[in-house]
Amino acid sequence: VTAEDLEKHMNDCPECRVCLETFRQSVDVYKCVGDEPIPDGFVDALKDFIRRETK
Numbered sequence: 001v002t003a004e005d006l007e008k009h010m011n012d013c014p015e016c017r018v019c020l021e022t023f024r025q026s027v028d029v030y031k032c033v034g035d036e037p038i039p040d041g042f043v044d045a046l047k048d049f050i051r052r053e054t055k
């Protein structure tokens with residue numbers, strides 16, 4: 001999963017946009033996306049995405 005994949009998914013998935021906001025508050029991202037199947041690397045990509053955004 002790349003940051004581009006992540007951004008595409010975010011555009012289609014309101015839940016994951018909420019998840020991004022939640023993750024910024026240091027809540028466990030796995031709990032946040034627990035109700036949808038997340039691919040390997042999704043969480044790492046999400047972390048990278050946030051790191052770039054908050055730079």
Ligand SMILES: [Zn+2]
Pocket residue numbers: 009013015016036
């Ligand atoms: Zn999603």
